[in-house]
Each structure stands twice: as structure tokens, then as C-alpha cells.
Amino acid sequence: MVHLPDKSILDTIGNTPLVKLQKMSPNPLVDIFVKLESFSPGASIKDRIVKFIIEDAEKTGKLKKGGVIIENTSGNTGAAAAMIAAIKGYRCILTMPDKVSLEKQNALQAFGAEIIICPTSAAPGSKEHYVEKAKEIAAKTPLSFRINQYDNPLNPLAHYLSTGPEIWKQMEGNIDYFVAAASTGGTISGTSRYLKEQDPTIKVIMPDPVGSIFAEYFRTKKIPEGGSCTYFVEGIGEDHLTQAMDFDLVDDVIQVNDSKSFQAARRLAREEGILAGGSSGSNLFACLEIAQKATERTRIVTILPDSGLKYLSKIFDDEWMLKNHLMQ
Incomplete structure (x- = not known):
């Protein structure tokens, strides 16, 4: 057989x-x-945390069918999110600073993600900062789930376990x-x-x-x-x-x-x-x-x-x- x-x-x-x-x-x-x-398939270490966080969100009901994955990223977390969203059938919206390489930006779009470029010089907490922009989009988007990599305890836990x-x-x-x-x-x-x-x-x-x-x-x-x-x-x-x-x-x-x-x-x-x-x-x-x-x-x-x-x-x-x- x-x-x-x-x-x-x-x-x-x-x-x-x-x-x-x-x-x-x-x-x-x-x-x-x-x-x-x-x-790793997304060519970065961020594949580990994104897979771990998204699978947990599905198990706990935070991410449901028809959901939208949203995240602020310097590119690699975004690539992992876009890749996994493509596999699982989620929409994906990503914000990033404008210093992110063109190769990274193109990879996210190749996976079908929507990207929003923010000024690298934007001060933390300001409306134009890429982290704040992701929060704003998540607040306005029905069925959204933000990975929240900076403050999510599942991020270090993924590395502790793998x-x-x-x-x-x-x-x-x-x-x-x-x-x-x-x-x-x-x-x-x-x-x-x-x-x-x-x-x-x-x-x-x-x-x-x-x-x-x-x-x-x-x-x-x-x-x-x-x-x-x-x-x-x-x-x-x-x-x-x-x-x-x-x-x-x-x-x-x-x-x-x-x-x-x-x-x-x-x-x-x-x-x-x-x-x-x-x-x-x-x-x-x-x-x-x-x-x-x-x-x-x-x-x-x-x-x-x-x-x-x-x-x-x-x-x-x-x-x-x-x-x-x-x-x-």
C-alpha cells in the first residue's frame, strides 16, 4: 500500500x-x-509565533470563519500571517513602516494580503505609527483578530516550546x-x-x-x-x-x-x-x-x-x- x-x-x-x-x-x-x-516556509523565525498564535485564536474562538487577521509588522510576521491566512482562507491586512524592503512588501501581496505603509518616523502612540494604525483598523473591522505580537504572551511561549x-x-x-x-x-x-x-x-x-x-x-x-x-x-x-x-x-x-x-x-x-x-x-x-x-x-x-x-x-x-x- x-x-x-x-x-x-x-x-x-x-x-x-x-x-x-x-x-x-x-x-x-x-x-x-x-x-x-x-x-521555515515563510523564510523567517516569525512563522513559529504566527502559527502558534493563530491556532490558539481558532481554538479559543477569537478567530472564526470569515475572520480578518490584522497585524503591525516589519515584514516577517506579516509574511507568516499572509501565508497562513492564504492557507486557511482568512483575509489579511498588514501595516508596516516605510523602511521595509520592497521584497518583503511584494511577498505579502503575493500571498494576497493588503498592506498599508506608514512613516517610519512616526512617533510611538501617534495616529500614523504603524502599531496604532493596526489597532485602528482592527477596531473598525468586523470579525477581526490582531496577532498583537509585541504584547502577546503567546509570542515568547512559542519560542519557549519550540x-x-x-x-x-x-x-x-x-x-x-x-x-x-x-x-x-x-x-x-x-x-x-x-x-x-x-x-x-x-x-x-x-x-x-x-x-x-x-x-x-x-x-x-x-x-x-x-x-x-x-x-x-x-x-x-x-x-x-x-x-x-x-x-x-x-x-x-x-x-x-x-x-x-x-x-x-x-x-x-x-x-x-x-x-x-x-x-x-x-x-x-x-x-x-x-x-x-x-x-x-x-x-x-x-x-x-x-x-x-x-x-x-x-x-x-x-x-x-x-x-x-x-x-x-
Whole structure:
């Protein structure tokens, strides 16, 4: 009897590969391992949380037949939402800042989503801010369900139940550092909580782009004025605090700028054959900083949140990099 596969694309989310970098570690004592989230069908780590949150919404009756999925996104959560909406037959409306790459915008529309572009410079809480715009649309739309990734406790829980256990198993428990940048905070919070429960000595390091409020808040526990997401790197850092982020799980923050993030991502492609996005470059930059200072055998694990194919018109385009003074 022939047994044909009965899985949908949703069954391929998660269980992504983890590989050791072969060339980029600057210290022979240090091994750097990267988790390739581009292997999920939406080509990013956000597939995990969106699937988890939508399935919970269906079970609890918050999302019903004929419903509309609404979310504010820097692109990857939107891609996951649009993909899953297409499979399940929901309408999908997404708001995003105007710095989101054209590749990301086109992918959302390819899945059939409606997108609304908002100014990146809009202040948090203002009517034109992409988060507030999503709230406004949800309030006016019948049968709407907002994923609410920034403040939804299911966001870090998804990583606690999937990303953390996967990394622990793949590394056979041999981890000294876990490195992950944050925007919603779901990845670093959920994954770190799981890893620290297995081994409290694991150090968690968060790269944060210059301009984000997270680094200063971590150090002072005060919300700085003038925080802005007008830096070029997408999907990390923030101009407001989020309920999905647990700073108590973070041991240190390393600030990083656009140039260092993008140069690390470009090196990753050319030296390791791994095409990943700018936030992956931020994570990798922090790994290299840690590696340079290590004086004993060290294993660092980090996340590569998405594919570099989403940024071909930006960080992998020499002309764009030169125009924005990002080439070294």
C-alpha cells in the first residue's frame, strides 16, 4: 500500500537546521553556531509565533470563519500571517513602516494580503505609527483578530516550546552564550527562559541597534526620550517597550550600527555561503565581539532570523550601500 504524504506547508514550520560557522570565528577557542530560520516556509523565525498564535485564536474562538487577521509588522510576521491566512482562507491586512524592503512588501501581496505603509518616523502612540494604525483598523473591522505580537504572551511561549528545546537538543546542552537581538522580544525571552532553566550559567547577550531604546532601558531601567527606529536594519530594536520582552533574562547588551550589521551579513554570504538578513548581521557582529574577548573554550549560539533574499535591493546591493554611506 502506498502511503502518500498528508502534511501541509504549516507542518514544515520549525525544526530548522543549526550549523557551525567554518571561517568567521576570530578565535580558535570559539565555535559559533547559527540557527537557520530561513528554512521555515515563510523564510523567517516569525512563522513559529504566527502559527502558534493563530491556532490558539481558532481554538479559543477569537478567530472564526470569515475572520480578518490584522497585524503591525516589519515584514516577517506579516509574511507568516499572509501565508497562513492564504492557507486557511482568512483575509489579511498588514501595516508596516516605510523602511521595509520592497521584497518583503511584494511577498505579502503575493500571498494576497493588503498592506498599508506608514512613516517610519512616526512617533510611538501617534495616529500614523504603524502599531496604532493596526489597532485602528482592527477596531473598525468586523470579525477581526490582531496577532498583537509585541504584547502577546503567546509570542515568547512559542519560542519557549519550540526554539529553545530545539537549540538545547541540537547543541546537546553544550552552550556558553546565546545571542539574539529583539524587537517584540519574543525570541530572546522565550528561548532564553528555556535555556536558562536547563543551565543557569548560559549567558544571554542582546545586540541592539543605535537609536533603539532597549540598550539604555536595560542599563538604567528608564525609558529614554527620542528613541526612533529610523536606522536601516529591519526587525530589531524598538521605540517603545513591549510586554513580550523580559529584560531580566538578558545578561548584557551590545550596541551595533547599520554598517557593522550589514558588513557582517555580507561577510556571512561571501565566507560561509549563508545568505541572511541585516538582523542576522547584528547577531553575528555580537558573536564576533564575544569571540574576540574569549580566553577559554567557548560555544556561542545565535539566531539568523530570516533570508537575505528579502534584502537583495538593499544590503546586498553595492550601489544602495554606497548611497547610504554603509560601505567600509
